[in-house]
Amino acid sequence: MIIKKYTGKTEAEATEAAKKELGSGLVIMNVREVKKKGFFAFLSPKQIEITAALEEENPRKPQYGSITHTTDAPVENRNLFVRNSTENIEKKLDSLQTLLESQLNSRQATGEETGTHRETVSEEKEKKDSEAETPEKKEEEQNPEQDKFIRLLYNKMLDNEMDEKYVNSILEDASKTKKADLPFDYLLANIYQKMVLKFGKSEGITPSTDGPRIVLFIGPTGVGKTTTIAKLAGKYCVEDKKKVALLTADTYRIAAAEQLRTYANILETPFRVIYTPEELQTAVKDYWDCDYIFIDTAGRSHQNADQLEKMKEMVGALKDPGNYHVFLVLSATTKYRDLQRIADCYGKIADYELIFTKLDETEAVGNLLNMKLYTGAPVAYVTCGQNVPDDMEVFNPQKTVKQILGGKE
Incomplete structure (x- = not known):
């Protein structure tokens, strides 16, 4: 996935700039008004900044999750880049993370296993690969808290009547990031972005160039x-x-x-x-x-x-x-x-x-x-x-x- 920002005098101008570089298959993730910084910034007109995302047809395997970073910066800067790029997404999700974490804590407190009646694709994969893995490898890759967090999302998606095969497909990529021991907000933003991109964008009803x-x-x-x-x-x-x-x-x-x-x-x-x-x-x-x-x-x-x-x-x-x-x-x-x-x-x-x-x-x-x-x-x-x-x-x-x-x- 490629995520980049573009600015213009209008949203249309910024979107056009994005399309020239990324193509027409992009999805607009966020639109906001920005002002230039500096002493004379108040003299400059306001600009519109858009955040555009594109799912690559033949993506290289990313180092962190499923987001392809458009920078060659060190790892620490790349992590900062990801967190900044998902800031607006986290705002859109409002209290979703808090809601899920509270449910997680509640179920832990009562001793209830989260989603025991359902089995995620990550669990199926772990069962298939368990015999081939060494104890050291298992210990390195296990992340129980992230497992439960993904399982909560899994159940939420099924409760909203998503088809299980689509849920598994979406969460399969997210489950790979567990090895990196990344925070919940990264996983949540990753899944959110994937789902938005899968919806794509409709042009709706467009005017005709010849007749009605x-x-x-x-x-x-x-x-x-x-x-x-x-x-x-x-x-x-x-x-x-x-x-x-x-x-x-x-x-x-x-x-x-x-x-x-x-x-x-x-x-x-x-x-x-x-x-x-x-x-x-x-x-x-x-x-x-x-x-x-x-x-x-x-x-x-x-x-x-x-x-x-x-x-x-x-x-x-x-x-x-x-x-x-x-x-x-x-x-x-x-x-x-x-x-x-x-x-x-x-x-x-x-x-x-x-x-x-x-x-x-x-x-x-x-x-x-x-x-x-x-x-x-x-x-x-x-x-x-x-x-x-x-x-x-x-x-x-x-x-x-x-x-x-x-x-x-």
């Missing part, structure tokens, strides 16, 4: 597609002063079409019901002067092949894939096994990014990372209530990772 940006919303029934469209339309119409047309292909539920028509009337934006792929093509031509065209679709059962085929025909009516964007809308309350089946079925229709709804109805958000890793599709937006357009936001991986690890919201 066409955005389709697909997904099973009952996940809140229509309300999600209304929230996004409200943002672009009211806040960004863009011209948005609303279309619906949901001809199965009269209430859904009327709901979207009501939102269109409030926003004073064009609205049309479409029944066939040909009508969709006509509507796109008629609203070519708009900035965005949002298309609601009927909620389909992922187990109904005929319904999914009709939706595929509707998407196929849009000839230029580079001009439209597809979002698969999922409920955060749906079981992971069902989410996998839904994603597999809709993946046959089009490439998509993810929107998760109903975050206010669950305390376990591990499925967001599960689905990112399972599908490879970025999470673009999340919703957390019925209020239009307030209860919707651009996905924040830092916030979600903190929740998965047991931190405060």
Whole structure:
């Protein structure tokens, strides 16, 4: 992992500088305002500093954990560099470390073994390698406190309904740092950074260079597609002063079409019901002067092949894939096994990014990372209530990772 800082007059300027050096696959870990130091510093304009991170495709084996340091300084300075680079991350995690340590101490005091019903990948590895290791090597590598700390994180991640294989994969790297006898905050920051990078970054809805940006919303029934469209339309119409047309292909539920028509009337934006792929093509031509065209679709059962085929025909009516964007809308309350089946079925229709709804109805958000890793599709937006357009936001991986690890919201 490469972690570097960049400054600019604006966040966009600093981000552009980071992309030129690290590429577009970077993740912004932190943004803050900085001022130059010195006697005449007050005369200098404020600058924006970003901390950018990049997971290397073929990383060399790092000496300390999984962070690749961009300095040839001595070991002591490198440790200082790591601690400084994780300072903002520790602030984001608030009292997570204290929470975990207090639980650890509490369980020790009562004699309760932490996580005895679950076995981490580090424990499995230790069992396999125990016969080959000498007593001296075992004594050198053992770190009981760090073992228990990692096990607590392991249980926290499982409690948040993360898939066990992803938990094991993430903690496997962290378990390697035990040999260095590093403090808890290093391990915590290491795991946090890894998880944020695994989420990656979504560009969301971007403007089109030729005609309107066409955005389709697909997904099973009952996940809140229509309300999600209304929230996004409200943002672009009211806040960004863009011209948005609303279309619906949901001809199965009269209430859904009327709901979207009501939102269109409030926003004073064009609205049309479409029944066939040909009508969709006509509507796109008629609203070519708009900035965005949002298309609601009927909620389909992922187990109904005929319904999914009709939706595929509707998407196929849009000839230029580079001009439209597809979002698969999922409920955060749906079981992971069902989410996998839904994603597999809709993946046959089009490439998509993810929107998760109903975050206010669950305390376990591990499925967001599960689905990112399972599908490879970025999470673009999340919703957390019925209020239009307030209860919707651009996905924040830092916030979600903190929740998965047991931190405060």
